[in-house]
Structure formats: structure tokens, C-alpha cells
Amino acid sequence: MKHYLVIQLARFGDLIQTKRLLASLCAKEGAFVHLCVDASLESLARLVYPDVTVHPIAAHGTGLHGTEAINAMLVDNRRAFVELKAIDFDTIYNLNFSPLNFRLAALFNPDRVEGYSWNNGQEIVGLWPTMAMRWSDQRRIGINLVDFWAGYCPDMIKPEDVNPIAEPKGGGIGVVLAGRESRRSLPLDILSQITSTVVSSHKADTVYLLGGNAEIAAGQSVLKQLPSSVQGKVENLAGKTSWDDLVEIVGSLDMLITPDTGTMHLAAHLGTPVSAFFLSSAWCFETGPYGVGHTVYQAITECLPCLETQACNYDLKCLNCFSDPSFQRFLVTGKPEHAPKNLLTFASDFDDLGQTYIPIAGNDPDAGQRMKFREFIRQYLMGNGGAVSDLDSLFAQRIYRDRDWITQPEPGSTLGL
Amino acid sequence: MKKLRILVVLPLYGGSLPIGRYVASALRAEGHLVEVFEAPEFNSAYDSLKDLKVTTDRLDYLQNSFLNVVSQSVLAKVETFEPDLVFAMAQAPLNHQALKRLKRDGVTTCMWFVEDFRLFTYWKSFAPFYDVFAIIQKEPFISELAAIGQPNAIYLPLAAQPDFHKPIDLTSVEQRKFGSDISFMGAGYPNRRIAFRELVNHDFKIWGTEWDGDHVLEPLVQMKGARVTPEECVKIFNASKINLNLHSSIQADELVTYGDFINPRTFELAACGAFQLVDKRQLMPEAFEDDELATFDSIEELSEKINYFLSNPNECEAVIQKAQTRVLSEHTYQKRMKTLLEFTAERIEGWPQQNDPAESFSVDYPPELAAEIQQRIGSLGLPENVSFTDLVWAVRQQQGSLSELDTAILFLDEWQKLYAKRA
Secondary structure, three states: OEEEEEEOOOOHHHHHHOHHHHHHHHOOOOEEEEEEEEHHHHHHHHHHOOOOEEEEEOOOOOOOOHHHHHHHHHHHHHHHHHHHHHOOEEEEEEOOOOHHHHHHHOOOOHHHEEEEEEEOOEEEEOHHHHHHHHOHHHHHHOOOHHHHHHOOOOOOOOHHHOOOOOOOOOOOEEEEOOOOOHHHOOOHHHHHHHHHHHHHHHOOOOEEEEOOHHHHHHHHHHHHHOOHHHHOOEEEOOOOOOHHHHHHHHOOOOEEEEOOOHHHHHHHHHOOOEEEEEOOOOOHHHHOOOOOOOEEEEEOOOOOOOOOOOOOOOOOHHHHHHHOHHHHHHHHHOOHHHOOOOEEEEEEEEOOOOEEEEEEEOOOOOHHHHHHHHHHHHHHHHOOOOOOOOOHHHHHHHHOOHHHHHOOOOOOOOOOO | OOOOEEEEEOOOOOOHHHHHHHHHHHHHHOOOEEEEEOOHHHHHHHHHHOOOOOOHHHHHHHHHHHHHHHHHHHHHHHHHHOOOEEEEEOOOOOOHHHHHHHHHOOOOEEEEEOOOOOOOOOHHHHHHHOOEEEEOOOOOHHHHHHHOOOOOEEEOOOOEOOOOOOOOOOOHHHHHHHOEEEEEEOOOOHHHHHHHHHHOOOOEEEEOOOOOOOOOOHHHEHHHHOOOOHHHHHHHHHHEEEEEEOOOOOOOOOOOOOOOOOOHHHHHHHHOOOOEEEEOOOOOOOOOOHHHOEEEOOHHHHHHHHHHHHHOHHHHHHHHHHHHHHHHHHOEHHHHHHHHHHHHHHHOOOOOOOOOOOOOOOOOOOHHHHHHHHHHHHHOOOOOOOOHHHHHHHHHOOOOOOOHHHHHHHHHHHHHHHHHOOO
């Protein structure tokens, strides 16, 4: 019997994207898998991962002030830490590059911590996340976050065993109003047009507008902008859904229209087909929907993917492909010749390493390089060599550093498997 | 004075290394939050460069590069720890570039130059880069420092560390190993080699390094001339009837030099309650009264006094008591540090900086944890009213995996930085 702990202190979407790692650990013989999350995600974590023991702690900033915050941090967290410390974890997978994760790792022997550990007061970054940081300037060819996190576990389950094949469930269409990062979301007028087109072409009877409290007004605005023939089918659920409600509704849909959001990952987890719109800093090869049966509309201007933290100097030109009138036509016909410029449309698919996307319209200029990079990473993770590509040496020089093999590895820094 | 955050930078090796550790301990005892830069851990790597058998210019380059990395490591520690004072011991691995950077960043620095300025002249290169320069000699050193641009020199004689340099009970085995009628602990400087030849007819043990090649004294040298640890020193001091304390000199023609500074052994022996015969020094009268130390000013006098005190052990006891009382009241590292910090506050305008109330974060600990947190503060050796920031750093200094409470404290600190302060 072995206990494994995954520390995932990030947001809704990240929690769902931890699934392949958690499922891989659960698949080990005699494994007891534990998951440490922010308390706000506790009930969702229990819904999504019923076979995993959830340990909530106070880690996010929302809604806590003064004494209340200090109580949560010291009293509640300490209680949770007592529980965690009492378990003899075989391995702790600490997934987030955050000072909070480093501090939490202080509870454990650093030799047992993968990812971000704490060694006698020093923050230590393991080799696998260090490698990921080194390829972060090559985001166009990067790998899916679900697969990256699963990469901590040498015997990860096959990608096709993570999520069900996405199929329509008969419950209508869901529309996610906005993501956490505003620039990644479509403006409401464009979203309204897309919604209207999709609802009409699919002859949908029911449409749910989904979002948190912050999107209530956005929901009302979208509703107003829809043709009256569609308005009657729409229910604005922004700010009205609990995690249970959201899981139930998303799990019943024929399709979810969404930017890169946590709800999108939830739909993929539940096997609900996703039509996702990726632009700005959102890049589907990093955080696209996991599974087979999803469609991604990826803007592909030369400035993408950008950084959300940096101002856009290009007048948000990555939006143009979605506002182009031909896009509405393309949504209906799906014919590549109808697709607007600077848009790539993908169908989700798998290779040995994990999630990938096959172009169904448009030309993916990075496909060749990406394939070679994936093979390079696959060899690193799985240890079985294929043919060396002409780019392997370049990748190796970018992603490995001399100290990776010259010096004694830091805890959790195993090179290769 | 407010409780300070002090980074003590140790040298890679050498005589000032144990003194640096006493300094850190004394500063902690004064209630300051002390972080130590453990330079000795870099020493073996540095030494290994010398075994490369490469051209001298390559070796020079490699050694400079290595020391640059060590210097940069000190800077990185300063950046994280944000000390009120960087306290460098003599030979601390801080190069010019690092010292300039500290000055530019407004970090107050001091060096305790526990060396003879006439023999170790490298102070001319570094002294102007420190804000305060503590020394174990007076004039003309102080004027010479002023002349090269170091106006903040302070005479700070060496001292003893009473929780280490103290009377101890020795086992019979230890007494046999470390005990003798007379002993000397120190390196084989030329003046000592000649002076001690007169004493070979006594039950005499010599401890320390650099005695090889002396056929007369070699049979008396213990542990084959190996380096003696500070712990072993204390045992030798306690086990010997008479501890000889002859200050070193590279001159062989003048055995008792009547030099200025007082060596650390003088204070350490006194604190141990051990009897010593020490050569007279110029700066001795202001540290000890005549009857507080048994002194000599020639080798003839040394010989006479050895015979006298071996025959009159009760006489030794009176001197021991007086010397010990004086050292414990005036010549401890704790006293020295207090003096140094007061001097720094006097000379460096605006030092120590008062905490910006907006930056300092006070915590009203939850009642159910208050007692436990106070207990933890106590066990970390911190004052009851310690700031949360200092508590966090003290927790961070702990080794190994941490307790739940320590982890919760670190977690709260980072959470505050991420969310509360931003808000």
C-alpha cells in the first residue's frame, strides 16, 4: 500500500487538467491517492475525483481578510497540515510554481517531492518543470498541460483512457461567457453571433449561458444581442450554478461553446463535445480540450501565443478571424475553403505522448517541428528511442543544461526514468 | 537598540573562522536575528582547483571565477535576507565588485579585521569599501585607515565566548591526554621555537601546527602536529597546570616582542579559569590590571615564573579568579558586539533603518494557537515581541522537514505577500 499526494493549488481548469496524473497514480496497484487543493475547489474535486482523498487548504486570496485570513492560514491550514504530515507519502507531486507550494513542501522530505520542493530553507525546482521553463519560449510546439503533469509519473496511463470520447448528450448547447483572463475571451457581440449561428445550424432547443457572478451582466448582454427566435431558448445561468449544477448541466449538453476555461476542461472530462475558441495567450497545444471529439478554432496570427501580462501592440488582431463574416459561414459548412484567414481549425486527437490536434482547415506551419519535439519529449519520458531527428541536437541544447547531468541532482530532479 | 537582522560572513578557513562563529553566537544572544554565510563549505572546491596541474594563468582565472561565484552567493543571500548589517570576518569572501554593489544598494557593512595590520596588509585594498572597520590594534593603524578613506575604524579587541570557553570536568583519560605541567597551544612561529627550547626539561606538551623540522621540540609536539579543534583547545587549557601564551612573531632575534594587540588565547584561557603565563603587550594595561594576569617580559622571567608557580599552585588560583571575573564582565564577544553596533549607529547616519510601518506586518495570533506560537518563538531563541517577518526568517533557518506550525507560518507569510499586501 502506497500513498501518493498531488498538490494542485491553482484554479478550476488546472484541477481538471491534473486528471491524467491522478488517474495514473490511481491505476497503480495498492495506491492511495490524495489531492491537496484550495478549499474553494474542495467540492468540485470530490465530484470529479471520487476515488481520491481530498485535502482542502486555504490558499487562494478570495474573500479572506484580516483575522479571518490569519485564522484560515494558521488554524485551518495547520489542521490540514497535521493530517498531511501524518501520512507516510511515497511521493508528493507538487505541481505549481508558487511560493505557497514551496512552503507547503516544507512539510515533507525533499527527496520524496517531485516538482517544487523545499530543502533546508531553499526553494528547489525539479528537473522536469525546469525543462518545461526552458521550452517555454517555444510555445507553439509545446505539449498539453495534462500530459506535462502526467509526465511526473513514469507509468502514466494511455491518453485515450483519461476522458471518454466526446459525444452529444441531447441536452442542448452551453455557452461559456468568459474566462478568467479577459483577453482570451471573445467579445460579447462576436460570441452572440457565434451562438446564434451554432444554435440555428444545430437546431438546438435549449441554450444555457454559463459563468460566475462576474458574468451575470455579460449573460444579459448576450441574451439581448441574440435574435428573438433564439432568445426564447436561452437560460442565463451565470452566477446561478453550484459545482454540482455545473457538472450536471455540462455533462448533459450536446456541445459547449467556450474560450479556454475551466468549464471547457470539465466538459472534456465529462465527454461533452467542445467547440473552443483560442486566441491571444491561449494556445490549444498547451491547454486545449483533452480527449477525442472536440473542435478547436485557433487564431494563428504571427504574434501568437502572446503573454496575457503584456499589453497587446497589435490592436488585438487575433480577433479578426472570428469577426470576419466568413467565419459564420465556415461554422455552418465546415468547409476549409470557407475558413477566414489566420484561423486554424483542429480536431482533437492523440499520439503516443498524449493530446494533439489535427488540422481540418488551414495550414499548421509548426506541425513538422512540433512532431519532432513531441518525439524528443516522448523519448525522454518513456525511454524508448526512435530515430534521431535533425532537430534533436538543437532541442537537447535548448532543454538540457550541463548541470543536469554533471552535478548531483536536486531532490526530484531525476534525469530520464 | 532595536533587534537587527545581521548576516555574518565567515571566511573560507583560518583563525578568524572560530571567531566568526563566536560572533554569530554572541549576536544571537543579544537577541538579533543572525544568518551565517558558511564560506568554509566552499573551501574544498576552491582547494581542488590547485590540484589541476594547469598553467598559472588558467589557475588564476579559475580561482578568481570561483571566488566571484562565492561573492555573488553572499549578494544573493543579502538580497533574500535583507540584513541591517553585513558583518564580514577578516578574509571573508567578498570581492571589490560585491562590496561596491552592497554600497550602491545602501547595505551597511562592517569588517572585523582580527589580524596584525603590519603582517597582513591586504586591508589597504578592502578597508575603504566597508562602512565600519573594526580592528585589534590602535595607532598608527587608525590614522592609516583614515588616510586611505576609512574614517570609521574602531578598536575592538578580541574576547572570549563564555558558553564555550569555560571550566570543564575532564575524564581521567582526557586529563592524561591533554594534561601536563606546562603546555603551549599554537603554531610554531620562529620566536616560539627558540624560546621553548629552554623549557624541554619540564613536563611540557606542545599542541598545534607548523612545528615540524625542529628536532629539539618535535618530541613534545602532540597529535603529530595536527590542527587542534576549538573543543580540544578548551580541554588543553583546562588540563594544563600552566598554559604558556607567547604572542607570535616572525622574528627569531626578539623572542618577546612587546607588540600591541592581545591574542584571543589570553581571553579564552582566562574565561576557562585556566592559569596562563602571558607575555606583556602594549594594549594589555587597559584590558587587565597587573594582578589579573601573570605576565613575563623575557624568556628568563618566563623560566623563573614557571618554576615559581609550579611550586606555588595556590598563587595561581588567586590570579585565575581575578582574570576570569574581568573577562566575564568586560571581554566577551557579546560585549564586543554591543560596542560595535553602538559605534555603527553613532557613525552611520540613519542606521539602523526603522521599519516602515506599512511594510511591517503584525499578526494577532488566533487565541487557540497563541500559547503554542509563543512557545515556538521561545524555542527559536527569539524575543517574545519578535516581528512576524523575523519569526518567518527564523523558521526558514530550520533544517529538515518542518512541523505543521512552522509550515503554516511560512505559508501565511507568502499568502500575505501574494494577496493581503497587494490588496
